[in-house]
Amino acid sequence: MELIPIKINNKEIKVKKGTTILEAARQNDIRIPTLCNHPDLEVAGICRICVVEIEGMRNLQASCAYPIEHPISVKTYTEKVRKARRFNLDLILAQHYGECYSCVRNNNCELQSLAKEYGVNFYRFPHIKEPRYEIDDSSFALVRDPNKCVHCKRCIRTCLDLQEVGVLETAGRGYNVQVQTMLDRPLVELNCVYCGQCINRCPTGALHANDPSDWVWEAIDDPEKFVIIQTAPSPRAAIGEEFGLPAGTSVTGQLNTALRRMGFDRIFDTNFAADLTIMEEGSELLWRLEQKLVHGKDIKIPMITSCSPGWVKFAEHTFPELLDHLSSCKSPQQMFGAVIKTYYAQMAGIDPANIVTVALMPCAAKKFECNRPEMVDSGYKDIDYGLTTREMAGMIREAGLWLPELPKSDFDHPLGLGSGAGLVFGATGGVMEAAIRSVHLIVTGRQVPFKNMDVTPVRGMEGIREASITFENTLERYKFLEGVTLNVAVAHGIKNARQVIERVKSGEGNYHFIEIMACPGGCLGGGGQPIPTSPEIREARAQAIYAEDHMLPVRTSVENPEIQQLYKDFLGEPLGHLSHQLLHTHYTPRGRYTM
């Protein structure tokens, strides 16, 4: 690789050809401020905050968009540069409607930070005093406030390039340019999958999740209500970031204490429901294989996971013809709700009408999912409220609790025990790993033949991963799988999901089982997770999840004693009558571009 000698602020350094000035500066600990730049997104070079001066050039250049091809001398904070940065910042601030102290992104806003960094202490230009645009809070998941938009287009690049959903686009010109939905229609009417990835990349409060915290507090404050919360593994690996802990710090025990002190009546582990999902989904996979291989029936293979509500909605819009491939299993969140309002209510002797179920999820689409009209199989709304990691952090702060300082405590039982398999659901490939662990145990009576049971081929951050596992020495019941090689694929991010599905449609991908997560990195990179996000942050969260898996006594879903108890006492058997009634669902074909 060719190295090019350059100078930044007179410091002589060598960089690989094609490195941008911004990258070169960062590699050498020279700070250049940015706004429209994001490590996950295509370069735009439009905010002009990162401009620098290159010797011999009249115009300033956007350092994020300038690949170094020849030796150059760069200055990052000359008078011209500082003035341009300040003016461009002033221009953005003049158009930014909304006051910091009433903003969801107060203290975590890139515009605010830049204003501080550049000593903005007055509005240079007359700034707008009235909102220009209507706020779109039509959906359960996302709220869009164009008045706070700074036109960095990070949301558009997220929706269009990263996710390839394309609900957001640029409309209008000049001063009236706007980030807009298709035909300016409310999100609820469109094919938005509510992944919330745009939120995670918005530098300001122009995009945020639809926050039900007030209703959750109301339920907690109501003595009649029995409020049960389930917490998913990804928020527990990330919520510490909201309290200044480094990414990848697992705070499960402290979170349990916080929730208890806040007044939640029971705290359960979503991993328990993840194990339940694996019981049902693994059984469904084996059932599908048997129907196909033994009985030659026209059963849809590959089976595709349906735990990610963003992915499910995308499939409903984009591949309605393939909906029979989706597992009929509800996601862990929804299974848990149905079990709590039936089994648990009976067991604890509580009227399910008085139970309020809250789910702490890393996800924006979970808010949509729990409000799907199908999700009432318990006779009530299975899950009442979906809270994101960010929203929960806000509630904890509101309660005056500082998470890192709290003692650790356990979940409530039963329904509080999750296996390591349920835990790894939080990372991309996790559902697959959990399924393989259980299915292998069911089919052969032995644990998966991987060191420490880590099914490493399905792990990692590549967009699409494929793996195969051959069943050998199967138990009598599963003789039809003797020597059969199970081909699986894992995709995370809608763009990759689309590619995998296209492979299936073209016949190129000969899979039996596919895991798809709508968000990059899987749930740990979900749209409800702490901001900022980056590949490094997601990797750290994944490591936290895998480390916790190793520490758990139970590593497969079938071995979870509380799950075994649930089947023994209540459900009977996987795919049984009651399971079908409570834990399985169906999907709705939707329009290509609209609801």
Add this chain to the structure above:
Amino acid sequence: MKNSKKRILFGEYIVGSGLAAALKLKPKEVVNEVKKSELRGRGGAGFPTGLKWESAAVQKADQKFIICNADEGEPGTFKDRLLLMEHPGKILEGMAIAGYAIGAHHGIIYLRGEYVYLKKGIEERIDHMKATNLLGDKILGKRFNFDVEIRLGAGAYVCGEEFALIESLNGRRGEPRNKPPFPTEKGYLDKPTVVQNVETLCYVPYIIANGAEWFRTHGTMKSTGTKLFSISGDVENPGVYEVELGITVRELLEMVGAKDTKAVQVGGASGICVSEKDFDKPIAFEGLPPGGSIIVFNHSRKMLHVLENFMEFFVEESCGQCTPCREGNYRLLEGVRLLKKGDCTVAYLRDLMELARVMQISSKCGLGQMSPNPFISIIENFKDEILYS
């Protein structure tokens, strides 16, 4: 001072002679001849044409493109329309020569949407040139194929910017891209692409037919050749004029019968507005910017009104992608309106002037870099009128 009677485009020309001469040369020799002529782009930026061709010629690619930028949209500019209407053959010949020089076989005329009525005429000329073997396969019996198609723009001023134009051709929103890479490396369909203004292409056949030395006898040392100007405003004889580069504003005003002139906007709306003290300056790349249009204002005009008009145009036509252009033009226009009402403090005006300079050096493309020009030049050159009347 050069006399302004010499003409090129409106002089005599034998159809096909430039192309025939080009095909007798090696592509590299054609590029060198254009380089030697020192022809600079007539779209406004004035980039040396030969260098652009050379940069595209050295690229290795299975496909290359020549694009004729016929998206003329600068207020007061109509010289390309005249060429498209009356001299489409020269444009097509220029494109074919450019194609031969860089190794392209496909040309696209990006025609401004409002000029759709010219499409038929150009198409007829394409057909005619195909029939006479000046376009199509094995042109003039040589092993060179070149075809031209016409594509219509949707009517956005920014699409005159070469990358916005290419994005538009690629089927996307017409917005500028980051440079580098330049279009000569990655342009239309990510292939090496040369984008030239209509007028620039028209000079090419002459240069090849008559030689670079001949071309250089026109114009000045640093600005060779002639130039078409669309002249409008307070003049007796508005229209398109071909004059040698280096002509002074005063000579030009005399030529078109302008009397009682207070201000002249040189180089289109994004050019600069000069007052009497600058009328003896030459219009050339080393002098006042030789864009496409000259707009003349007599003493009955109010300069703030003139400026408001220009700034309204830019606020409307900015693509809105980069901060300085999207927000800056709006703030400049707002400032002009404050000035008109007498509500702009001198301190704020100073801020706006600084803003204008920031826009010039930090905007992403030529639109935002040039749009503050009228603001700066009118405030500076007509300060007395603006501040004290």
